[in-house]
Amino acid sequence: MTNIPLIVEGDWLEARLNDKNLRLIDATTFLKIPEGEGYPELWSGFEAYQEEHIPGAAYADLLKDFTNPEGKAPFTIATREQFLKAVEPLGITKDTYVVIYDRGPLVNVDILASDWSARLRWQLKYEGFDNVAVLDGGFRKWKLDGRPTESGISTYTPAPFQGKRSEHLIVTKEEVKAALGNENIILINSLSEADFRGETTTYPRPGHIPGSKHAFFGSHSNPETRLLYDDETLRATFEKLGALDPNKKVITYCGGGIAATWNALLLNKLGQENVAVYDGSMNEWASDESCPLVTLV
Template sequence: MTNIPPIVTGDWLEEQLQNPALRLLDATTFLKIPEGAGYPELWSGREAYKEEHIPGAAYADLLHDFTDPNGTAPFTIATREQFLAAIEQFGITKDTFVVIYDRGPLVNVDVLASDWSARLRWQLKYEGFDNVAVLDGGFRKWKLDGRQTVSGENDYEAAPWTFERRPQLIVTKEDVKAAMHDDNIILINSLSEADFRGETNTYPRKGHIPGSQNVFFGSHSSPETRLLNSDDVLRDTFNKIGALDPNKKVITYCGGGIAATWNALLLNKLGQENVAVYDGSLNEWASDDSCPLVTL
């Protein structure tokens, strides 16, 4: 099968459910933003998956299987060995394609994005696999459209991972420090305007990385349709900050490296492939007093 687009519709996926090359993954993770200050509460979506999921889907546990438990934050990217142990159960090969969906970013705030799916997609691309898409509107839209769901669990026949890691898709704290002074790099803060301005207390220190520009990851979909805005609208959003300039590199960040992957996915969709994610994001940056932050 030829490469699939980075975003697929419910109609498209429904037609592919019986395709033996499909690897359908439910990446639901639950995150609750506390009232006032404090770190968000996180828990696995495995039980929700068992109760109800799209037919044929297997569960990919981002929180427990695709992160490094020895990392500095809850979503430090898995080592190569950890990733292989988690991914090979899904039988992903050069002859398969992957579609990922989730139930949305937050439990207590209705933000329209599939950033958990985007996180897993980014990890697959980082580890060398390209034929992967995210379901537009996620599980909520699938349900709103009255499409079939099932309970229980599903497995795929395991297969070895044969793809090579792409280190250029991730950056470190030191890379971001250098990027602050590089006119050829666009830094994108993917959090809300309130977070960007320094009006919230979610992270150890308030504000944003100097020189970064704010593109809220939850601003790209229509509240009426729950689907992505048109490419023209998306293009206008990112063109305003020069992020689609083919001569520029883009680095996206957020709080914990999740929302940043949604902006990275949409940039890829629009043709900008020179995009890297700062995995540590503000969880790491704001914990280091030597790393500057500014507020508005």
């Protein structure tokens, strides 16, 4: 199957669970924001996956296997070598398509977004595989709808990954510095309003990158349906930031390059393809005193 939607709903996925070309992936990772100061606590979702997952889904450990432990900032994207080793067991080939889901971004706050899924989707796209969708509402919505689940571990026949990297989908700290003041580049901070304003102490220094626009990654879904708002509503959110102008480049960032990929996915959904993610995000930027920050408090 080619050209699947970027976002799919439960009915769409359930009808295809037995498709031999489907590669269904659980990307659950747990993150807990501390009540006081300190870096968020992160841990693998593998045990939760073993207890219950969508039938046939394999598990991808973003924290352990798809992250470079020697990176400059927490959750730095894996090297090509690391990625190839991690992705081979998922059996992704040119004849397959991928659907990814997770259990939500945080364990202590109910935010409606599938940013861990979006992160893996972005990594696959970066490494050269585009036929990827994210399940709207994730595992929580799947369960609320009474759809089937199973326990244990599911696997696919391993296959070598053939894609080639698309380097334009990622930017470095130096490239963000060079973008400051460039009217043809839109910087989008994907964190909460409090983080954007500089009211929190989650990162080494508070605030946001100068000139950034703000679009909280957790504000794009309807709390009643737990599904994304329609395209008209999403379009209005990003249009007011100038982010849908085809003549401009968009750079999304957040704390560690996770939430930023959710905004990047939605921009792609709305037709904006010129989108890159600042992988180091605030973890890296705020650690460097030479990188300017703006606060609104």
